[in-house]
Amino acid sequence: MTTQSARPASSGILVLGATGKTGRRLVTRLRDMGIASVRAASRSGETVFDWTLPDTWQPALAGAGAVYLVAPDDPSPVREFVRRATAAGVRRFVALSGHGIEKAGPGFAFGQGMTAGEEAVRESGAEWTVLRPGNFFQNFAEDLWLEPLRAGRLGLPIGEMPEPFVDADDVAAVAATVLTQEGHTGRTYELTGPRALTFAEATATIAEAAGRTIRYEELTPAAYRSELLAEGLPEAAADGLGAMFALHRAGHSAQVSDDVRRVLGREPADLEPWARRIAARGTWTP
Numbered sequence: 001m002t003t004q005s006a007r008p009a010s011s012g013i014l015v016l017g018a019t020g021k022t023g024r025r026l027v028t029r030l031r032d033m034g035i036a037s038v039r040a041a042s043r044s045g046e047t048v049f050d051w052t053l054p055d056t057w058q059p060a061l062a063g064a065g066a067v068y069l070v071a072p073d074d075p076s077p078v079r080e081f082v083r084r085a086t087a088a089g090v091r092r093f094v095a096l097s098g099h100g101i102e103k104a105g106p107g108f109a110f111g112q113g114m115t116a117g118e119e120a121v122r123e124s125g126a127e128w129t130v131l132r133p134g135n136f137f138q139n140f141a142e143d144l145w146l147e148p149l150r151a152g153r154l155g156l157p158i159g160e161m162p163e164p165f166v167d168a169d170d171v172a173a174v175a176a177t178v179l180t181q182e183g184h185t186g187r188t189y190e191l192t193g194p195r196a197l198t199f200a201e202a203t204a205t206i207a208e209a210a211g212r213t214i215r216y217e218e219l220t221p222a223a224y225r226s227e228l229l230a231e232g233l234p235e236a237a238a239d240g241l242g243a244m245f246a247l248h249r250a251g252h253s254a255q256v257s258d259d260v261r262r263v264l265g266r267e268p269a270d271l272e273p274w275a276r277r278i279a280a281r282g283t284w285t286p
Contacts (some may be wrong), residue, residue: 012037012063013179014090017070018045021138022096025172026068033176039064051077061085066092066179073240075116082120092128093121094179096171099134099164099190100252111247118188129178133191134253136168137271140206141278149206149284155217157224157245158199164192164256165202167269174263190257193268202271209275210284221245 013030017023018040027040041049041060049060051072061067067090071078082093097114121128139145148154171191178184197205200216207214219227221242228238247253260268278284 011065012039013066013068014039014041014047014060014064015068016041016049017068017096018042018047020070021136021142021168022133022171022175023068023070025169026175029172029176030179033180035180037063051081054080057081057084058088061088061090064088064090066090066094068175068179069093069095069117069121071095071113071117073113075112078113078116079120082117082124086124086126091126092179092185093124093126094175095121095128095130096175097130097132098253099132099192099257100247100254101132103247103250103252111244127185129184129186130188131171131175131178131191132188133168133171134164134166134193136171137165137193137269137274138168140202140275141283146283149203149210149214150286152212152214152286153217154199154203154214155219155224155227156199157219157221157242158248159218160198160200161249161251162196162198162254163202163248164194164196164254165271166191166193166260167274170260170264170268174260177263184263189259189263190255191260191268192255192257194256194270196254196256197271205272206275206279206284209272209279211279212284214284 013035015023015027015038018027019042027038030038039047039060041047043050047060048056050056061084067085095117097118098111101111101114118130140149145154174189174191203214203216225238225242228241229235
């Protein structure tokens with residue numbers, strides 16, 4: 001862990017994706033740290049920001065010296081936004097990316113926006129840090145896999161490849177640290193939990209915490225895509241999830257990192273106690 005005093009990078013911090021898993025936690029954390037000038041930006045948030053409407057960019061950037069960059073799936077507007085942000089006085093970027101994303105080649109159906117975000121901040125001339133978290137614990141409890149778990153069956157095309165799931169609260173804590181402290185410029189942090197679990201093991205952990213039967217079923221990529229489309233997911237979204245799992249199956253996101261401990265000076269959260277806390281709220285009860 002780098003020893004340094006906490007201080008804001010600027011008079012204002014713009015948090016993009018402020019209604020997302022890490023963004024909303026980051027906004028709360030920064031404000032709890034006493035940083036008053038935090039702009040929570042999203043299409044319908046406190047500060048209106050829409051990647052498809054460049055007229056919303058400049059008002060959101062006014063007074064910001066640091067930006068938490070959560071890029072859209074479409075990479076096309078990212079470089080121009082970063083250029084405008086730098087011209088507006090932004091001196092520091094913290095870009096949210098993904099664990100193993102550097103292995104996704106050109107034209108890959110997953111992660112193009114994140115890759116563009118990484119490239120844009122590195123070329124910006126400003127201070128930058130890239131955060132590459134693994135799959136969040138919260139994917140099991142907030143959206144992606146919540147309803148399948150409630151229904152008693154999670155089917156995915158991942159096999160026995162483990163995944164070092166990470167708590168979004170830890171990602172937000174790391175983001176708050178690198179936004180407000182010195183010593184992290186030019187770093188790329190791989191953010192994972194303390195151990196890697198297969199999705200079958202993670203499902204069993206959640207089932208035990210919930211006190212009910214929840215089974216994991218291994219699907220072929222084609223069967224998984226068919227299920228997603230049958231649930232009404234758009235083809236582009238289904239293809240993106242399929243590509244994400246292809247990246248996982250290849251083992252590109254399986255390695256455990258100690259970067260959370262390096263930045264925060266403590267161990268990252270573990271899935272099992274988190275699952276017990278979430279299960280106590282009735283999250284996985286049908």
